[in-house]
Amino acid sequence: MPSSIDPQRLHAFPRAWMTGARLLFAAGALATAAQVRSAAPVAVSPTIDTTGLAALPVPWPAENPYRGDPLAARVGQDAFNQACARCHGPDADGSRAPAPDLRRLGRSCKRVSDADLKRRCIQDVDAYFRASVLKGKVKVGVVHMPAWDGILKPELVWAIRTFVETPAVTPAGAANAIPTHTSR
Numbered sequence: 001m002p003s004s005i006d007p008q009r010l011h012a013f014p015r016a017w018m019t020g021a022r023l024l025f026a027a028g029a030l031a032t033a034a035q036v037r038s039a040a041p042v043a044v045s046p047t048i049d050t051t052g053l054a055a056l057p058v059p060w061p062a063e064n065p066y067r068g069d070p071l072a073a074r075v076g077q078d079a080f081n082q083a084c085a086r087c088h089g090p091d092a093d094g095s096r097a098p099a100p101d102l103r104r105l106g107r108s109c110k111r112v113s114d115a116d117l118k119r120r121c122i123q124d125v126d127a128y129f130r131a132s133v134l135k136g137k138v139k140v141g142v143v144h145m146p147a148w149d150g151i152l153k154p155e156l157v158w159a160i161r162t163f164v165e166t167p168a169v170t171p172a173g174a175a176n177a178i179p180t181h182t183s184r
């Protein structure tokens, strides 16, 4: 045991360290707060191969033309995981995500028994989905979601909508689950 260590200094060291650590922590917190205020989220185009999806006319259809198409759901899942998952949760499992669970959109339409009303209900949700994605979500000057107009191809907007409408993969591997798809 070296005898030259001053017990006084040994005692002082953790306190000095703690003060330094607290200062560093405070500086970090300030920097993070400044970042949150200044850096609005940016929409980055996903790199997705849409081969196989019917190309959409201009102006593009107001209603999802791919509804129920398994290929569109798979392409949409990949696009979603690249572009939307950081806020809406991976694979649209919105349970712990900061942004709303997109699988909930249009759920109430399923309870409508009249076929014509049901169709109009789904059309309304499509219109809301499309407008939300294209315009983004800006409230009192704060960008909650960036606008995707001109960044996300119309094919991908409807493919993502098809994905979030398709029943989620369950751990047990349900019959209607979307197969894992990584090659695109």
Ligand code: HEC
Residues within 6 Å of the ligand: 041, 042, 080, 083, 084, 085, 086, 087, 088, 098, 099, 100, 101, 102, 105, 128, 129, 130, 132, 133, 137, 139, 144, 145, 146, 148, 152, 160
């Ligand atoms: C930077 C985070 C962020 C990203 C990335 C993002 N969103 Fe959002 N989105 C939000 C937030 C936050 C809201 C809720 C905003 C509000 O209502 O004020 C939202 C709302 C929505 C809504 C409306 C949902 C509702 O229940 O009203 C839709 C639809 C939507 N986003 C689709 C998408 C799609 C599709 C993508 C990917 C192409 C995407 N978002 C990417 C943050 C994000």
